[in-house]
Amino acid sequence: MPRLFSSAVVLMLAVQVVAGAELPLVVDAAQFGSAGGFGPSATEQGRTYRCARGGQTAVVRIANWWGGTPRPPRDARYVIAVDYRDTSPAPVIVEASSGLGRYFGRTELHRFGGENDGRWKTAQVPASWDLLMLPKNSTEVEIAFRAPADVPIERLTIRRAVLPDDQSRWEAESRAWVARVQSGKAASAKHAAGDQTPDIPSAWKDKPFVPYVRAYYDWIYPNSAPQKGEAGAAIYVRMARNEFEPAAFAVWAQRDLPAVEYSVSELVGPAGRLQCEVRRYTAEYALERRGNELVWMPQRLWPAYPVNVARGRSAWFYMSIRTLGEASRPGRYEGTVTIKAGGTQEHLPIVVEVLPITLLDMDQAGLRMGGCVTGLCSATEMATMREHNHNMVNLWVAGVQPGMKKAGTRVELDFYYLDDWMKLARENGIGAIVWFLGGNPNGYPHTLSLERDLYALMCGSTEAFFRKAGSPEFRGKVLPEIRGYYAQWLKDVVAHAKANNWPELIFTPFDEPAKWAYPEPRADRSYKFAIGCGPWIRDHFKDACALIHEAVPGTKVYISMHRNFHRKVHGYDGRVGEIFIPDCDIICTNAIEEDHDLGNKVRRAGKIFWQYSGVNSRRYGYGFYFGAWDSRGSLCWAYNWGARFDITEGSNWQYAWQSPFETILTPAYEEIREGWDDRRYIETARAAAKAAGRDISALLEQIRKETLENRGAGGRDLVNDFWETGRSASKMDQWRDMLARAIVELSRR
Structure with missing residues (x-):
């Protein structure tokens, strides 16, 4: 998420509390410390306080008050009352150690103040069991404050949350701070x-x-x-x-x-x-x-x-x-x-x-759906995902990876955070993880997230990696000096996952390798050493796929194939995406309109066909349209890749927000769920027909034909507009009713 201001200094000060202490628990300013992120002690109007310095991050570390576990008891909720003086021109951001942020960092809990009226106030900051976690090797939870100006803080008081009052207050205050920060832009906004x-x-x-x-x-x-x-x-x-x-x-x-x-x-x-x-x-x-x-x-x-x-x-x-x-x-x-x-x-x-119908669930129907997340999502969010037909999460190693340290000639991995999260994922119906080991080819070799980190740990500097991996001699393949470490990383991660009942792990070397066929590199110049796209992208992806298959046989390899047009380029004359079908087990595309036969090609090769899209496809795209091609899974770019509530700046790809109480939904999230309900109706009708010994292929073909005829204008630009929409939304209700009638009739035996 874009920062509102820079965080130059972090001060971590321990507040000594007996673990399992009784609540309410009072932490006075005298316990905040006196250097770095907090200013010196001062007294005003009988209040003793310390300032959380503007432009810095002040982190108070409080000994675990709930007992001897990394997280509080399941479903526990607390409120951290913050007595402060409102001297900031923008809301103060409060975060807590959660094990969910990028690289298992902190998660935002609330924003308060920002009226800059100089008044003393008390902010009520809620924190739930799944948004609090002790950092590794620590018995203290971190509570952090960030503001653009000095903010005097007198004390923190931790108490148990009272429902529904604390939830209603937090929700109202969240909407209020959004309205305040957007008020200056509202006059020029359009409908x-x-x-x-x-x-x-x-x-x-x-x-x-x-x-x-x-x-x-x-x-x-x-x-x-x-x-x-x-x-x-x-x-x-x-x-x-x-x-x-x-x-x-x-x-x-x-x-x-x-x-x-x-x-x-x-x-x-x-x-x-x-x-x-x-x-x-x-x-x-x-x-x-x-x-x-x-x-x-x-x-x-x-x-x-x-x-x-x-x-x-x-x-x-x-x-x-x-x-x-x-x-x-x-x-x-x-x-x-x-x-x-x-x-x-x-x-x-x-x-x-x-209706007298019980639908197959996503697992019974053999379908997968998941959004791409930055960092990790909370247990509450994953419970909501399950209710919205999501049974998969897509992680990115640039932000989510086991801890790594050098142990002689081996990479030693630590799973403290991932074991906690994977257990929660399993409990909430997440059956698979697509793990992106790299990013966008336009930034190559910065694209190579895992390879970069392994090289920096075991071989040399990050800069040395970029220079070598992008050189004419070595571009287009996994560097020889890290091949063994890459293989060992895969073996150790997969073995640990199986031993600890993680969801199924599916790997991909990096995103969208069909960009190899760009006639020019289109390098992302925000990366210093980026050389962009070319045949080395194709070669490197294939090399890494082979390495994954060799290191962990039986583990699926995934590809986001965003193009499959025919092109004469770089000495090649043919379709640019399907050349990866032999290298991968799951082929996921947003480019079916470039090749209507792509799904059949994938299935003939004995591989699994998926499709992906963005947050704007909603019901039509994820439902009947993808169903028309019989793809068996989908990714969405992206689940939570954006700012906290105020999304007026930057790129924001998201359809839900985490909360200490219940996941904050969007209309798009509801419609994505409905699209997958349409898929569940299709699969339930197929199962009912099979059980009854009946043929419903004519019905399914009629729905498919009408679905494709109903496609709207969206989805032609596969980079900036890759979401399919239907011209007549009410047609989806008609198709579902046709399926429902068929299921009821087929079930009368």
Whole structure:
């Protein structure tokens, strides 16, 4: 994440506390220390404090208060109350040692202050069990502060969190600091979609607000307005017995509305009360970069909170309904959504139809899905991933690797952090890890993350590695002096993974090697020694694949094949991506439109075919479109590669944010899940047909044909716009209904 300011000095000062101490635990400023990141002790208005110095990082180390384990007890949550004076022009960032940041560094917990009004205040900073971890060889947890100006801190008080109050406070304060830091940019921001003229039936014209209903994939923007047939309409949901299904509605204000909130009644039908969960959310509108402009987007879905709505504007409210397997009996259920604002309330009917269908889960269907993460994701996030049809995580060795030190002629590995995380991953349904051992070929040889680190540890300097690996003599292959270390690293990691029941490890030498076919290098000049792309990329990738297969037989090798066009280049005349099929076990592409036969080529070679895309493909791309090519897995670039909530600067590729309470969702995340639910319907229909001895190939081919005909304009640019979208989103509901009818019919035996 881009830093708001530089961190020049880090001071770590131990606060001696008996492990397992009773809470609340008070840590006064006198225990912060007196040098480096904190200023000298001072007293003002009866308060003794020390300043966390601006532009530095002040880290207080507090002895583990929860006992003798690296993490607190599962589901434990705490609040660190910080008594401080608000003297910073930007929010103060608070972090904790978590074992989740890049290279197992700290994770942000909260931001406070930033009003620079000089007042003494108390910030309530929550920290959950999965966002706290003792650093290796330490019995002390680190709490860190970063601010652009000196901030006096009087004390820290650690207590147990009180729900739901502490959660609601943290969520509201998070939205508030985002609004503050974006306020200066808001005046010039644009709407993401055109203004809509409201179509208000006469019965609603004199009411303070108009609730209206659209499909969840038809996003509501602040300047949206009710269209014909939407005002007061029923919310309709159709779902299987083991599924999450979204539903949404909006409120259009005909006068300024304070604190709009809503509730959902029980859902009742002939079968009685529906056993289900109804999770309620409110969309937060925040600024997001689109080209050179900032636009208002429904960026995050927070647990439902009251929201003010200005006259002539809309707010968006979102639900996720979860059926509970056999406890959720098939049938039609009805209920009421009650919306309240300023002493007025209105109602919308809601109808949920539960089908007599139990879907295959992702593992049963033989499907894989995972997002690329920077650092590691928390246990709470992985539980959410499981609910969103994710059963894989994609790691990058430039940020996540076992500890390494030189032990004679061997590389000695340490798995303190990874053993902790892999256990949590397993517990939360993560069955596979795609581990990128290098990065973008445009930066070659900087691309070679693992090889660089092994060379620097065992052979010489990083600069020496870059110079040698990029030289005409040695480019295009793993350097001879590190081949043995590379192989040993693989063997030791895989052996440890198997012995400790890690998820399946799948390796790739580096990303997107089909860039070898660029006619010019296109070197990333932000890297000093970058020579960019050329035939050496092809040769090096193939060499590393062979090394992996030789070192750890049976371990799958993966490729992100982002191109497969035909090109005459570098003495080669043919398709530029498929030359890697013999070298890899899993071929994952975002370039199916360049070669419709690529999946068949992969399968004929006895290999596994996947497809990847970005956060904007959502339901159509990950669902029916990828299903049309029968790919069996996907990666998303990227899960959390971006800034913390305020994403107005830099590149931000993410569809969720970690939280000390529950994962903060996005509309895109919900739609990605729905895409994989579509895939689950396809696979369940196939399984039902097989069990019934029936042929449904005509149905599947009809859906495939219509899917491809429905493809929109996106996804043609495979670097900057590689997300497929459908022209008519409602077609996806029709295709799912066709599959559902088939499953029900096939199951009648």
